[in-house]
Every structure is written in structure tokens, then in C-alpha cells.
Amino acid sequence: MGKVKNYSLSDQVCDLLKESIIKGELKPGDRILELEVAKTYNVSQAPVREALSRLRKEGFVIHHRHKGSFVSNLSNKNIEEIYSFREVMEPLAIARAIEKIEDEDLKELDDLYQNMLKAGLNNDLDQVREFDGAFHNYIYKLANHEFMYKVWEDLSAVSNRIWHLTSQLYFDKLDEVAKLHKPILDALHERDVEKCVDAFKTHMHYAWEKFNEEQSE
Secondary structure (H helix, E strand, O other): OOOOOOOOHHHHHHHHHHHHHHOOOOOOOOEEOHHHHHHHHOOOHHHHHHHHHHHHHOOOEEEEOOOEEEEOOOOHHHHHHHHHHHHHHHHHHHHHHHHHOOHHHHHHHHHHHHHHHHHHHOOOHHHHHHHHHHHHHHHHHHHOOHHHHHHHHHHHHHHHHHHHHHHHHHOOOOHHHHHOOHHHHHHHHHOOHHHHHHHHHHHHHHHHHHHHHHHHO
16 A cells, blocks of 8 residues: 555545555455554544545445445446446547647657557556556547536546456456557547547447456356
């Protein structure tokens, strides 16, 4: 586990706990004890309590009265809702981004893709996730839609948790995940909205089908 930095203690504890949940270091059903977390990060229980309150609101933690706080489970329904919502929202981000995209933006997206591919070939799950998130985040930033970006920030934390689960378990090679972004990138270069949306949906369906295949075995 990481060390607490100087900015808002509750925010930092929240980020550290969230990352542990995303990576699966804290598993669904694991109990989170305030005192234990406070000792681990060398803070008082107050920021831990605030962090757990935020994590409950974001769906990472559930609280049972008289029992305490536990890492929430991810049901198939939760995962399907995230996939289906992203499939509706991201085409809007893509359409708005393509209206504004400049050559330097394409260069930045090219670099993110190459880094993702390199990380995939090295089978570095954390790095692939980081560059995958940065790639999609860049598109949402370009879209210049504050409300949608705020929704995306909330959604991406849960998406990361799903991504970590599905990619680690259901892809033989992590460069497969990276290569799914090449048709999206090509369509962005062509500034072709329809082609880019189709490529994005193919990317989403591929991941969703991989998950469903594994669940049905």
C-alpha cells in the first residue's frame, strides 16, 4: 500500500483504498476496519470515516448496520449497466472530439496507443490500464462538455475495476486489449465519426463477449 501525501487526508485515503479495490488487493466481501486502515496509513479515524463515506456513495463499499463496511460485489447486472451506458455516452464524446481535434491531439493519442501496445507486449496490466484510461480520457477532454466529463470521471473509476477484473482473467495477451484501440485511432485520424463510433462499439462488445463467455463456462 502507498503512503499518504500532504493534500486532503480523506481524499488520499479514499484514492488509496479505491486503487486497492480496483486492483483486487481488497476483494468483494472483504471487511474494511476503520482502525486498521488508520494504522496502515498513520492517520486518525476521521479521514478514514470520510473516505469510506465517499466510497459508499461511489459504490465501492457497502455498509451493514452493526457489522461494518465491506468491499462491494460486482454483479453481472452492474457490469452490463456500465458497458451499456458507456456505449451510449462515448459516441457523443467522439462526435464532439472529432469536431475539435487538431494534429497535435492525434500525435498525443498516437503516443498513448504506442505506450499501451508496448505495455501490453510486456504484459504489464497496470500500465495498460493507465494508458487505456488516458486514451479514452483524452477523447472526453477534447469533447469539451463539462457535465459529461464529470459523469465520465465517476464512471471511469468503476470501469477501471471491471477492466482490471476482465482483462486479467479473460485476455490471453494484454496486447489484444491495446490493439482494439487501433481502429478507433485510425478513424480519429480520418475524422470519420461513424467509423470511429463503430470501432469503439466493436471494442466494447469484444470485452463484454469475453466476460460473458467466461461467465457461461
